[in-house]
Amino acid sequence: MLSIRRLYKIGNGPSSSHTMGPSNATKYIISHYADATYFEVTLFGSLALTGKGHLTDVIISKIFGDRKHKIIFDYSTIKEHPNTMVYKIYRNDILIDEVTIVSIGGGLISIEGVKEEDEIEVYPHKNFNEIKSYCLENNISLIDYIDRFERDGIRDYIEEIYKVMIDSIERGLKKEGVLPGKLRVSRKAKEIYSRVIPEERSSRREKRLISAFAFASAEENASGGEVVTAPTCGSCGIIPSLVKYYEEQGYSHKEIIDAMMVAGLIGLIVSQNASISGAECGCQAEIGTASSMGAAFVSYLKGKNINAIERAAEIAMEHCLGLTCDPVDGYVQIPCIERNAIGALRAIEASTLTEFIGDTISKISFDVVVDTMYETGKDLNKVYRETSIGGLAKKYIGDKR
């Protein structure tokens, strides 16, 4: 498997697959065709159908800057991957190349016929079961495992990720007003946070704080702020909310960084064996994966063994199976923002549930639930895979209720 660096990426929202991916793709094209005089980009599938709401064209134009270009939304041609872009590159009116790039989720891109530098495998194992067997045979923990195989500098990199996550929450907690776009969704993080009172029952207080933090980060994402894909922009609020909450509960900074790496490993397993893209597999691939990462994060912090960590991650994903992606008007706002808070709370509940049912080996392994999520995602009717033509997006009637 690849490095955890491949999963946690810093960038601007609102969507890792619809803004960060196209932004990275455009940067790649510019850097490889510096002497081109004109570019034509065609967006297909989900990128075409929800590109306006996700600001895909805005970010592509911003990256091209003064360079002459045209963006075409092709709503009808079906490509193998729902997030496909084709770049036609011209020099003095002559077509010199055509490059197909797929935005595969989490801001990552796959360029037809090209292998990128950060695609070097660092882990010799390909799924959780193989990793667990190795850890048990060598009597090491998951964090020992990560430290043994990861690329140099990973801890410095995670420190950077940590800072961006915390900053996104702190910015989000200060802002008021409505989010960009015609839905006119009000920001809620600040208000939720303002209602936190010390006398409140501790479990309610915990929920309120975590919700405020998750909303803050997700609202920053929805307004184009800087966030971390964890594993995507749409699901960027879950891990930061847990990071901030548990650090405030007195866990050491080192414990938090370690838990973020364990969570990253879980997300990596999903991204390498299935998908973290809502356009490919629905929201179960985004919020479901983030909830699994969160469940592993909490379980690791609480000192649970590898079976309990696996079980918590499995439970969190299992009960997201079938979760559709139907962002209203293509904005990463409804249902996305609330879903981040729910996903963070679910992560804690999944971890807590392992205490009630014991940490014996589950009949359903994490790898099986990941595989099931992938198959379920592929079977989902395409209207529920980030097209904004089904589900809530279709039924939404605004304030006319």
Ligand code: SF4
């Ligand atoms: S519904 Fe879920 S998968 Fe779809 S854009 Fe929102 S957060 Fe992402």
